Amino acid sequence: MKKNQLEIACFNYESALIAQESGADRIELCENMQLGGTTPNAVLVVKVREKLSIKMHVIIRPRGGDFVYTDEEFVEMKQDIKHLKKLGVDGFVFGILNPDGSVNKKQNKELVNLASPLSCTFHRAFDHVNAIEQALEDVIDCGFSTILTSGRGKNVEEGIDDLEVIQKLAKGLIEIMPGGGLRSSNIKLLQEKLEPTFYHSSAITDGSETANPEEIKELRNFL
Helix, strand or coil, rough: CCCEEEEEEEECHHHHHHHHHHHCCEEEECCHHHHHCCCHHHHHHHHHHHHHCCCCECCCCCCCCCCCHHHHHHHCCCCCHHHHHHHCCCEEECCCCCCEEECCCCHHHHHHHCCCCCEEEEEHHHHHCHHHHHHHHHHHCCCCCEEEEEECCCCCCCCHHHHHHHHHCCCCCCCEECCCCCCCCCCCHHHHHHHEEEEHHHHHHHHCCCHHHHHHHHHHHHH
């Protein structure tokens, strides 16, 4: 029987430790919260890996902004995956789109193959696709194991109907992980509409960049 699990987006070392101590199943490590999360530096990855026994996924995103990358940025993403793969991470989180809002299958496939056998999550670039069904098919075809999405809303509450639709369309072929403004105050709404899955939250409640242990425990209680 599939059960609900919790991933915490961590923007610093302290959050990663808090996430583990407070009962998270996995972390997504990134930096630059104000940019929506970018690739963490290798020193931070090593430091966190040494202390963590839970799984650690790492975001591969060279900058904030859109999800259409230059050739130079794509080369940087490939180098980051090669380098970070050697540091004991458990998976990668990235997503590349074409200028027309479709999934860039060629580039995504190349990164998924480079990351193999580690699992890959297609991140919230999915919230900017122009056609959900086609994008879903394309992401599955690229070999991703998970899609992190707010259901194309500003947050999961706004995107709840789309999340339900996407999960049904996915037919269990890929995990749909709700994330974006997910908190203990609204997770129950999602659970009422969605099949058991991974939930994603930064658990930040005070305007800082550090997770709140009480919020993580509260999220955990609902799962």
